[in-house]
Amino acid sequence: MAAGNRKERRAAAKQNGNGNGAFRPTTEIDQAGVDMILKHPDRSGPKGKTLFDRAEERQRELDIQSGKIPASSGSTSAGEEDPIGPLGNAILYSISLTMLHITLDVIVYSQYREDIIWTEIFKRAATAMPVFLGIVHLLHVGTAKRFPTLRNVFFLVVSVVAGCYMVYSGNKHGYFYVMKSAPPIGAMWVWSVIEADLTYAASSCFAVVAYLWWNGFDAF
Incomplete structure (x- = not known):
């Protein structure tokens, strides 16, 4: 009797398990599983802010509250970010400086009444363009822009040296x-003045004019 009841209970449990869709182990796998x-x-x-980003924001808020950094530097609007990046700026500047190099080369030829040799002009411009590209790119990366005063001092030094050398070279050296030398140095002079802040740019121009007047050179 007990054996019969046990067999009936097993049959009933098996039937109930099949009816309820209980989990059954299998070795088969469908395409979704593969x-x-x-x-x-x-x-x-x-995809979003990490813990490091949130910690940095919190630290900036604490620094602003404690007065370590001014409140105006706490956030940067999207409009202030450079849309084309350092490489884009370097490409645009290098193209402009190359065109300026060609223009100055033509002016020098015309000043000394020489026949313009376009192949030589374009060859010198093509040689100078990678140099312009590298220098401009280095001074537009984020690391360089973190030190605006040093950048302006660099532009001031370059503009004063290039401008004074242009004046000296035009008055002391021969036409050849x-x-x-005039086209590349002149292009660097113009670029450094444009890149510098107004105060530094005006100071560099004043220094070149003072050098011109002090030595009694002619402006050419």
Whole structure:
């Protein structure tokens, strides 16, 4: 009797298990499972702010409250960010400086009444363009922009040296030397004045004019 009851209970339990859709182990796998196993992990990085970002924001708020940094520097609007980046600026500046190099080269040829040799002009401009690109890019990266005073001092020194040398070279050297050196130095002079803040740019121009007047050179 007991054996019969046990057998009946097992049959009933088996029937109830099949009817309720209980989990049954299997070695079969469908296509969705295969795709999930072969799927590569997401390596694109975090989609939102990380704990480091939140900690940095909190630290900045504490620094503003304690007066370590001014409140105006606490946040930067999106409009103040450079839309094309350092490389884009370097490309645009290098193209402009190369065109200026060609223009100055033509002016020097015309000043000394020489026949313009376009192949030589374009060859010198093509040689100078990578130099312009590298220098401008280095001075537009984030590391350089963290030190605006040093950047302005650099532009001031370059503009004064280039301007004074242009004046000296035009008054002391022959036309062949001026023809070779004036275009690249003149382009660097103009670029450094444009890049510097107004105070530094005006100071550099004043220094060049003072050098011209003090030595009695002619403006050419």
